[in-house]
Amino acid sequence: MLTYGCQMNEHDSEKISGMLTSIGYEETDDENNADLVIFNTCLIRENAELKFFGKLGEVKGLKRKKPDMLIAVCGCMMQKEEIRQKVLKTFSFVDIIFGTNTIHELPSLIYNAEINKKRSVDIIDNTELIYEDMPKQRKFKYKALVNITYGCDNFCTYCVVPYVRGREKSREPIDIINEVKALAEDGYKEVTLLGQNVNSYGNNLKNGITFAELLYELNKIDGIERIRFMTSHPKDLTDDLIRVIKECDKVCNHVHLPVQSGSSDVLRRMNRKYTKEHYLELVNKLKKEVPDVAITTDIIVGFPGETEEDFQETIDVIKKVKYDSAFTFLYSIREGTTAALMENQIPDEVKHERFDRLLDVLYPIVLDKNQQCIGKVYPVLVESVSKTSETFLTGRTEHFRLVHFKGSEDLIGEIVNVKITNVKTFHMEGEIE
Template sequence: MTRIARREASQEEAARQKEIIGRLGKRLEGQELTYHLSTFGCQMNFHDSEKLRGILEEIGYRESADETKADFVLYNTCAVRENAEQKVFGKIGFLKNVKRSRPHMLLALCGCMMQQEGVVQTLKRSHRHIDLVFGTHNLYRLAELLEARMDSDSPIYDIWDSHQEIVEDLPTRRTDRHKASVNIMYGCNNFCTYCIVPYVRGRERSRNPEEILEEIRHLAADGVVEVMLLGQNVNSYGRGLPGHTNFARLLEEIEKVEGIRRIRFMTSHPKDLSEDLIRVLGASSKICPQLHLPFQSGSSRILERMNRGYTKESYLELIRKMKAAVPELALTTDIIVGFPGETEEDFLHTLDVVDQVGYDLAYTFLYSKRTGTPAASMGEQVEEEVAKERFNRLLALCNRQAYDKSAAHVGKVFEVLVEAVNDRENGILSGRLANNHLVHFSGAPAEGFLDRAVGTFLQVKVTGAKSFYLTGEAI
């Protein structure tokens, strides 16, 4: 299918779904139905949930904080770590008894967990109270699937192995009026040996740049001042598209959109971070001086077993180039401890990378087996006690670094995008610096100032620091 034909097919499908949404809305009009949506996992999942909310609210559902009283309960699931899956199974087990007393309640599951055949079989065998199950490739069909379940006496299971068309032009309910996430691509081609994502999200598919830009222009017109560009590996954006489209060029075009003042993105893969991208980041006035660049392990030997496609030395060279191009760059990362075959020497290389780079924040994880990944069947699985001891050493170093990075802000004045009125302390606002550091600060005493400040930019003097946030005062 050609690029034009694919776009036309996507537009036709979006129009079809809107027709179903309208039809279902008329069918349920006046019933005052409620929904509860719980989201597990990454920012991609949370953005997917904004779309699910938009569809449900367009139909006429209103959100409920209490899943035991909602008419429609939906869990958007994650498959990256086992504990997220266990939480979902715990919730659906709990709701089994609730449904006995509220037989009209509908219970649905979607997202990454549902792309695993073993999970689906378990649901069919042991959780027959579930009404609707769908995966990652057909989230946009929520209204159609919900209508099908209402017309059926049996549960609906609709799991797709893959999908080429990208259907975006559907209702969305954002959680923030001044910030928005934008998918620029879907799927992943990297197949890191520990990761289930390529198997549940599918192969890499990039959106057309003109569609991305059109969406961002609409967001800017709606008052959005900060966009977060999302993809499993944004650095490989554009592969498969005609011409010379790549991530660096896309960023240059987004920077031209009037009204957008901050641009963020995640996640970047080190093996695809190009010289062209470094140049754009260094020259930009809107791209935030913050980069999330997972290194996972400091050992080149372990990185090879992980199929990461770079070495310790090449990663550190990338960091050197990034810091030279963006001197105020804030760096965050992901690190796995206890990967199969990891020795004490390998772990010391990880500590060395952390020590050399100096991260503003590190997300640290104990290796978790994921069925269906190559690493799950590798020999030399690290003993749990050994992995935990290493993890604690790493965490102590990362926490010290995080505090030192925060403390370096004290006494300085920064521009802050105000995100919320703090719900724990009166008279306090919360927002983020361009480098993504969170700051809680006192505002001016003028009447109504707090509510008016949300979504605006203020100058804030940082007066104190904790490991994971700053304190300050508006000036």
């Protein structure tokens, strides 16, 4: 299985793996001998789309050598009619297509493709149904992804999510609480709550529970030591939520708060429903109530109509907030969105030039934030052996900073105290205390 895109897609892949394992499949890294190859696609950025089509073309040769191999494509791209038709017409070797709302139908789709030798397609544009208790084969044994909402009601003008994942719907709190309790019983130490906008959790529930109230309940669960959440929309960041971060010991002092642009005019055309001034007020409130908070963000460079003055507003926000890290993107046209039809699309060379200037401001700030950690001791959840050295381990602090340090493999999944001795822009180095 090849997964592209966000953590929501990663978690969908865990559900797909869980279903396949339950009906007798075993995961393999050897695609040449696989009986089933699945692409879980992403439509948010053009780069992920291009990677998918390139890899799908490569698989054609595998299918020719092994005709009984099943090729399945799912995820956000398949919710888009034009792209789905392109796959159906251009890639005739694809056997199964399903969408974000029909993951639970995969076993029957496989049966139809294998037994009836028919191409199987199952897409639902939107649904109010949430399927609980689906089997999951989680990627890690010590940290887990947990959906609390599906879909989105925000309709940012650059984003396809509401069109491909449907309108926002929240899971019942008891189902979330029971899932996290079960994870704690299985030895998991960290959960990350997922939603396109976690702050609006509960808006469509009859009992009216808020995201802050849900966090209070999850904080009571024995065994879980860290609670994270992604993604937090500035327009719905409440004083109650800030209070939860301050008061609940398990809720990490880390808020991912996408700004997207520092220009109020650009934010208006993005339909973000907040201004630069409002965003900075939220940041100041967060820092005042939770002085140790780490703030990360998303920034889009080159949105249609972005002027040099607009861009400088974004630079100003970066300097004022002093982000701990940021995901930075060049704006790319997504067909079907309002922004794709806007005039004054920014030339690629201007986007790239601004992008480079933005990083020249951002990276020294991130490095300085890391340098402030030297000499301090942080609890680190050990995640894996380092990719660059077998004698080093890799983990994260509650602030989501990546740390490399010497240690034995049996520490993976444990939380250890690490003293920071050296830092780079993208990671820190330390020693176990």
